Amino acid sequence: MHGELHPLTPHHLPFYLAKPGEIDVWMIVMGIFLIATVLGVGNLYLHLHSLPERMAHKSQKLQFEIVAVLGLLALFTHIHLFWIAALLLALVDLPDFGTPLRSIAGSVEKIADSKEGAGEAETPDEDETTTGSDKAEPDVSSIPKKEVRGHA
Secondary structure, X not given: OOOOOOOOOOOOOOOOOOOOOOOOHHHHHHHHHHHHHHHHHHHHHHHHHOHHHHHHOOXXXXXXXXXXXXXXXXXXXXOHHHHHHHHHHHHOOOOOOHHHHHHHHHHHHHHHHHHXXXXXXXOOOOOOOOOOOOOOOXXXXXXXXXXXXOOO
């Protein structure tokens, strides 16, 4: 090709138009800008999307797992209601019902074990025939430590 311009071409071309055979610098700059913008907006979107999960990270394990699952559902199904529910759940501090209930269950279990142990120690065996005057005190060494009662 020769370096002459077409006769109908204006003699003064804008600076952003590449001449034939030269590198289009502005296209390369805009390509790099487009890639950087797409990566930046994607990073911002994922950072915003993980906001409920990061907020719930300090809370209870169950609440954190529910928020994480809602966040994944929102990400893969594009149903924004899941993300809103995850955000609201992360903002609310759920009361701890598990610890008091475990304490109550442990106490009831201890009470039930001590009553069962006391009932077994007081009932005589079937093959023993004793009268009211022959009854002896149960051997304290045979009763487990947790079932031995104090003076109070």
